Structures are given as structure tokens and as C-alpha cells.
Amino acid sequence: MSSHQLSPAPEIATANSPMTTKHLYDTTDGLVLKALRGFVAMSPGVCLHEGSKTVFLPPSSHRPEQRVAVIAGGGAGHEPAHAGYVGSGMLSAAVCGEVFASPSAKQIGCAIALASAGERCGDGEETSAQDLKTGRDVLVVINNYTGDRLNFGLAIEKARVLLAPLRIDSVVVADDVSRLPLFLPTSEPNNTTEPLVGARGLAANILVCKLLGALAFAGTPLSVVKSFGDAVVAHLATVGVGLEHCHIPGHNIPSGGNGLGAKECEVGLGLHNEAGMKRRALDRVETLVDEMVGMILGSTEGGFVRARKSEEAEEEKDEVVLFVNNLGGMSQLEMGALVDDVPTRLARSRIYPRRIYSSSYMTSLNAPGFSISLLNVSAVQKTYHTQIHNNTRVASEFARYPLIDLYDLLDAPTDAPLWLGVRAHWPSTPTPVDFKADIADRILGSLQPTQLANVEPEERRRRSGDGITKAALRGACKNVLAVETELTAFDTIVGDGDCGATFARGAKALLKALDENQITLDSEGLGDTVQEIADLLEDSMCGTIGALFAIFLTALSSSLRTVSPTQGSTNAIETWSTALSQALSALSAYTPARPGDRTIVDAIYPFVNALSASASSTGSTSSVQEVLVHSVAQAREGAERTRGMKARLGRAAYLSGTDASRGGGGQELWPPDPGAWGVAAILEGLVDGLRGRLEQDGGGDAVGPKVSN
Ligand SMILES: Nc1ncnc2c1ncn2[C@@H]1O[C@H](COP(=O)(O)OP(=O)(O)O)[C@@H](O)[C@H]1O
């Protein structure tokens, strides 16, 4: 295995070039939906379901013989991905999150249902449960990011139950080879230092969508589309370069920023400003291209592109497709020149791409940067054939598809408005766009918790209470809003800068729901309350944190229903610690995170541990409040310990320990993990709110039952 050594940033004595921070819109609030509406307005034939931010093809626009719908999605900020690729012959639906944050599992569930919907759905009548199951199987293309993997994974699990016997499967794109060998899928899970995140998904995702969309359009069954998809993603390699970072509308960047010097670029920069493998001088473009192509060709043991018959027969090298992507801020003129330079460099290795594509396929907002991807067509065919031979389970289906011509799939016409390649039209008559999308509304509706929205205001006020729980929740929200800027600053250094905004979205949504008496706070146990909060946070936060909170709180809600704690009961600490421990184990089914990995678990675990220890210590005379204060202090210490900690999960795992290029210095100077910091703020806010309310009621510190039974 050849490797790219991580090296410290070279000494480049230049002032930082200012990152472009000017925008037409000075906030991202409402921006994503507006952009989707604008896109649909100029794309006849596709529909928008606003509730789930899904752009989709109505059932009537699918060929009757099409058995599989291909869908994709992810955070916004990568336009035209993925909405621009919805059209017959490519994607059946694209689901969109907030800027750089994965859509929630609920949104994705709607997108799956919309894509799978058969002819009988959406004809004006309300869709029946049976109608839902008369459509197509679904293949989901997922880019390898934590939030996407969690939210798409959860949505697929749920959809498999809801839409059975329709089948749902996925392929994961992880084409970034810039930081190998650090992110190989073979990394030992139990090794204590290796990151566990895997390589990032980059622009070649769009090639996968085109190939699989065309294959599905041809009437191919799901098992074959999935197998072919796995073969394709196994032979893709991409390296990106940023001349500067992108800027999110309305975001304050920390002083000093994380911009690049006027004469430097970042090799291996991710799609969300995540760290590249190194910064280097921006000198001759030929040497930069040479380095990038060298990284791609050296990314696989024995070489990414091989001589097919013998070393001498160089003309028999593997066939490749070249895919050059503009990250959003490069001029067309320079991109054109690049598409002259890259094949010239490849020709020096006797590699002659059979197809060349170049456009802004997958952007990173306004980032001036680009990526080069190669797809090894010969290797895809070989892997696919091996699978046919090995897969006896679906041998009969495979037998009908012994040869899949990848070029035919690339060249096949599609209606997708922003695919730059061959375009043509099916069906020949324009599709009516009055599709009602009631399937998605039904699914969204059925996934909502018990709603207080339709209850009379007086009754709602009574059921939403104004007691201690409300005060505690308000305290948590206020504290989160107070640390938003700090979280943004931390995440700008070690992640993609959206963590503060993500936490704040959740806090604002919860405050609003509390003010409007939308949360049930009168229930005997708190199971219902916690489930309502889980749903609200899932809908409002999105991203990795949104998914993790939704999973954790949903599990906590089920546990609370089983252990039935009642406020003020003498064993409140015991029941809460049992329920929280169960929720923590449920979370571990979705993330391998343990204390020391630099994640939210670094704050949650010590909190739950301290509560459990108090619950099991006999003869304790501490009050509930004292136990809480002590446990929350453990969470704060856990969050503090993440300062300078190496990450194995989350975006920070892409930073190397010697990375001094992020405005935050080397690893020892990295700020605390933003997720863990946010969790500590929530817990402290809960206790502050609780204490404030108790003092207001005249109870002060003395109030609260003793822990001992
Ligand atoms: N696999 C994981 N398990 C637990 N927590 C994680 C994991 N990956 C990331 N995190 C937490 O998520 C935080 C980032 O959250 P967020 O901003 O929502 O992420 P993203 O930008 O990737 O959607 C990190 O600071 C870390 O605490």
C-alpha cells in the first residue's frame, strides 16, 4: 500500500487572504427552501415536497418497467447536488438538509416513500397503506459523513418496515483518497488511536448517481443495481484542492479565521472546509495537478490504474473516466484550462480517459477549489463479474445481467436538468406537476408525536404546565443560546462550523414550543415529554447532533415508560440513572463512540456514570439537587478533557495531530469538542433552570428528596 505522509504546513510567509464573506442573503434562515422553490420553478416535471425538502419525480414520470428508484441527498450548500439530478434516467428523489447538515431520518423517510410511490399514489385521492406498497424498490446513494450515515441508516431501517414488501438498499460513496492510509475501511475498530470515520464522500458521488440512475431506468432489479453500485464505489478515487475556504451566509468566523495564505492552497480539502492533508505553495498548476494525479494513482496497492495484460503492454491499461468538479468559486475559464492539463498529465502515465466530464457538479458554497476524480471502468467490470460468480443467492437475477456497459449508462439520456452530459427527454410529453404528495404528508403526520397543537388553548395550557420541568428546559435552551458563538468558533477550527447553529436551532424550536404550550408536561412519567422533545429536536436540528439526540432521547423515552419515574419520588435518581444508562447503550448501537474519542459521549458518559454511582451508593444523604450538581460537574470535566484530544469520530477525525493550519494551532491547542461542550451547556442549563425555579418557590438548596431510600 502506498501512502501519503501527513506533513505539516510548509512555511509560507504571506498574509492570510480574506475569505469572501459578502452575500446577498445575510442568513441561512429559510434560504434552503427558497433555493429549492427557485430550482423547481425552472424545472418542469419535478415536484417539491416542502415538509421534507424533497425534490422528486411523480410516479407518472417513471417508466412502467422501472423497478427501482434511485435517491440521494445530504446537507445543502452543495448545489446543484442533489436536486439538480432529479429526472428520469437519473434520480427519482433528492432530499435536502440545512447548510452542511444531513437531513433528518424523517425527511429521508418521506423521500424514500415519494420515490417508491406507484401510479396509484397521488392521483388526488388519499393514498391507502396498500397503495404505498405498489411502487418501486429504492436504492439510496449515501455520501460517507456521520450525519448522513446515521440519518439515512435510520430512515432505511424504518422504511423497510413501513414499505415491506418493497425493498430498500444503499451504497456508500467514500471516494476521497487524499488522507489514506488513515481512513481505510480496514482500520482496526479496536485500535485505540485510529480514526473510525472512513474516507469522505466527495464529488464522484454524482457519477454514481448517474450510473445507477440509468441502470435503474433500464428496468434492472434492485439486487443487480446494488451489486453494480458496490463495484462502482470500490473503484473511484478523488482528490480535492481549495484555494480558499467557503463562507456560510450570516456566519461569524473567529478572529484570525481559518483562511489560507495568499500564496497557498489546501490539498485534500473536504466539501465543508474540513482539513485537507496539507497546505502547500500555490505555484505552477502543472506541479499541483501532478501531485493530485500521483495521489490518485498511488491510492491502491499495485496502482489505481493497472496494465491489463502485462507490464510491457502499456496500451492495455485499465480504462478510466475522468471527472473534474468545480467546488463553486472557480472561473469557467480556469476550469477549461484544467481540463486540458489533467489529461496531459494522465497521458504521461499512458492513461487516456474514455470520457471526460467537467462542471460544478457538487459544490461547497462559494469555495474556489476543484477536485479530480478517476473511475476505473475495467476494475468495476471485473469486480461486478466476481460478484456474479460468488453470489449464488441471487444467481438467477444476476444471470440476466452478465454484462453491464458502463459507457452506455453514462451516455444514456436523462431529463435531469443539471447533469452535464447527454440530455434527452422521457416521457415525450411534459409531466403534470399537480402531484399531491399526500404519501409524504401521511408519513410525516404518522411520525409526529402526540400533538397539543389541536387541543383547546385552555386545556393546552393546563397540560403543558408551568412547573419545574418547563423551567429546567428553558434554562437548558437559554444556556445553549449563550454558548452558540463559542460552539461555532470551536467547530470552525475542528469541523465545518455549523455545530453552534445546529444546537441553536434546537434550542430556539424548543423555547418556541414551550412558550406556545406545545409540549406535554403533565404526564405521570416523563416518557411522552421526552419523546416530543426528541421529535422536535430531530425536526429542527438535523445533522449528526440532531440524529444522535433523536436516537438517545427516543431510547430514553422508552426506558422512562418502563421504569416510570415520577417527579419528586424518593427514587428519582435511581430511575433516571437506569433510564439514562439504557439510552446510552441504545446509542452505542449506532455509534462506536466511547469516552476518549472526542464526541458528545465524553460529556454524557461521566454524567450518567455519576448519577448511577449516587443511585447505588447506600446511606447517601445528598439531595437530588446536590447529586445533579455533582453529576453535571462530571459532564463539564468530561467536556473539558476533550481540549487538545485527538478525534476518532466526527469531522475532527480528518485533522492530523500536527495540523497547525486551522487557526487553532496544533492538536494540543485544539479547542474542546463542540458537541461535548454543547451537552455540558445543556445539562448546566437544566440544573440552573431547576434551581432558579426552586428558589423562586422558596425551596432553595434544601429542597429535594434525599437519594437514600
Ligand atoms: N460518531 C459519533 N458519535 C458520537 N458523537 C459524534 C459522532 N460524530 C460526531 N459526533 C459529535 O457531533 C459533533 C458535531 O455535530 P454536528 O455539528 O451536528 O456535526 P456535523 O457537522 O457532522 O453534522 C461533534 O463535535 C461530536 O461531539
Ligand SMILES: O=C[C@H](O)COP(=O)(O)O
Ligand atoms: O452537507 C453535509 C453532509 O450531508 C454531511 O452531513 P453531516 O454534517 O450531518 O454529517
